Amino acid sequence: xxxxxxxxxxxxxxxxxxxxxxxxxxxxxxxxxxxxxxxxxxxxxxxxxxxxxxxxxxxxxxxxxxxxxxxxxxxxxxxxxxxxxxxxxxxxxxxxxxxxxxxxxxxxxxxxxxxxxxxxxxxxxxxxxxxxxxxxxxxxxxxxxxxxxxxxxxxxxxxxxxxxxxxxxxxxxxxxxxxxxxx
Amino acid sequence: xxxxxxxxxxxxxxxxxxxxxxxxxxxxxxxxxxxxxxxxxxxxxxxxxxxxxxxxxxxxxxxxxxxxxxxxxxxxxxxxxxxxxxxxxxxxxxxxxxxxxxxxxxxxxxxxxxxxxxxxxxxxxxxxxxxxxxxxxxxxxxxxxxxxxxxxxxxxxxxxxxxxxxxxxxxxxxxxxxxxxxxxxxxxxxxxxxxxxxxxxxxxxxxxxxxxxxxxxxxxxxxxxxx
Numbered sequence: 001x002x003x004x005x006x007x008x009x010x011x012x013x014x015x016x017x018x019x020x021x022x023x024x025x026x027x028x029x030x031x032x033x034x035x036x037x038x039x040x041x042x043x044x045x046x047x048x049x050x051x052x053x054x055x056x057x058x059x060x061x062x063x064x065x066x067x068x069x070x071x072x073x074x075x076x077x078x079x080x081x082x083x084x085x086x087x088x089x090x091x092x093x094x095x096x097x098x099x100x101x102x103x104x105x106x107x108x109x110x111x112x113x114x115x116x117x118x119x120x121x122x123x124x125x126x127x128x129x130x131x132x133x134x135x136x137x138x139x140x141x142x143x144x145x146x147x148x149x150x151x152x153x154x155x156x157x158x159x160x161x162x163x164x165x166x167x168x169x170x171x172x173x174x175x176x177x178x179x180x181x182x183x
Numbered sequence: 184x185x186x187x188x189x190x191x192x193x194x195x196x197x198x199x200x201x202x203x204x205x206x207x208x209x210x211x212x213x214x215x216x217x218x219x220x221x222x223x224x225x226x227x228x229x230x231x232x233x234x235x236x237x238x239x240x241x242x243x244x245x246x247x248x249x250x251x252x253x254x255x256x257x258x259x260x261x262x263x264x265x266x267x268x269x270x271x272x273x274x275x276x277x278x279x280x281x282x283x284x285x286x287x288x289x290x291x292x293x294x295x296x297x298x299x300x301x302x303x304x305x306x307x308x309x310x311x312x313x314x315x316x317x318x319x320x321x322x323x324x325x326x327x328x329x330x331x332x333x334x335x336x337x338x339x340x341x342x343x344x345x346x347x348x349x350x351x352x353x354x355x356x357x358x359x360x361x362x363x364x365x366x367x368x369x370x371x372x373x374x375x376x377x378x379x380x381x382x383x384x385x386x387x388x389x390x391x392x393x394x395x396x397x398x399x400x401x402x403x404x405x406x407x408x409x410x
Binding site: 057 | 317328338344
């Protein structure tokens with residue numbers, strides 16, 4: 001993806017170029033480019049009035065930021081205690097084998113980024129795998145292949161679609177339930 | 184003036200002094216690594232730990248960052264302080280066994296073993312170089328990056344920084360990356376070439392106040408009790 005200085009500047013201006021909004025600015029840039037390009041970080045440092053090293057320090061500190069281009073789909077494998085005792089490590093190894101990259105790397109075709117996470121807070125359904133915000137509980141070695149093929153078949157455009165479809169459905173479901181209880 | 188008790192002595196400290204500065208003024212030696220005059224205090228090396236409060240409820244604090252308070256009871260060389268310092272030296276030595284400063288400290292404090300796997304790095308993350316660059320050299324070329332076990336000091340993107348003027352201030356203050364002396368055991372994790380073995384003091388004082396030797400220098404009594 002090309003680095004557009006004007007686009008980066010508009011994201012900085014959105015947060016009025018303030019030092020206290022540094023993380024918000026970086027998050028927006030991360031969303032726009034899928035990673036934090038070095039050129040954009042330089043521009044942010046200049047606009048916000050911080051030394052470049054401090055901006056880079058913040059960008060490398062948080063797991064949410066990445067200085068390397070990420071794949072279209074982010075695949076998180078939980079290795080927390082509960083998932084670990086249920087075989088999270090084996091799930092990760094299966095993902096590494098099928099995607100052909102070690103944890104923390106992106107596949108050569110830029111489709112998947114494989115990452116590990118310490119705990120997602122839903123240990124009851126462990127081992128957990130999260131792809132683009134979609135949770136897959138009780139993952140087994142056999143389910144790894146279908147999860148990958150589901151996202152590699154869907155391509156990039158269908159990524160926001162399931163979220164949009166799911167969100168309004170939940171909203172309408174709730175009042176209906178309450179109304180049913182009242183009557 | 185602030186009145187406080189240090190190793191059982193009533194001492195006076197100026198307003199704004201830290202415990203470390205007060206101890207230094209009275210000639211009580213406290214080892215430091217990440218402290219340097221002219222730079223902001225960091226409290227990272229934990230070598231300047233002192234015990235404050237009365238023993239059952241005493242706690243260890245870094246004297247470089249702790250301000251002198253009225254009525255404070257400080258012990259700079261108690262058994263607890265010494266064992267904590269020895270532990271810190273041992274940990275730092277396992278990270279950077281190539282440092283002469285650390286090897287000398289180990290000999291002085293009687294650290295005779297290192298129980299951790301050596302990592303042979305040249306950095307103990309004391310942050311002296313970062314502060315030197317930012318505060319004295321006005322450079323802001325290096326700083327901490329990453330976090331946890333990946334934490335390191337580097338330039339942006341690990342490339343040469345445009346703000347670096349190659350002044351060498353960072354190397355000048357570094358306690359870990361200078362060459363080790365070619366002593367008796369130069370390649371081991373722990374050299375102990377300068378370890379004093381002869382007993383200079385046979386009585387045990389918990390606060391090391393025998394005053395027969397330079398305060399806190401000999402340490403034989405505490406060392407013999409513990410190890």
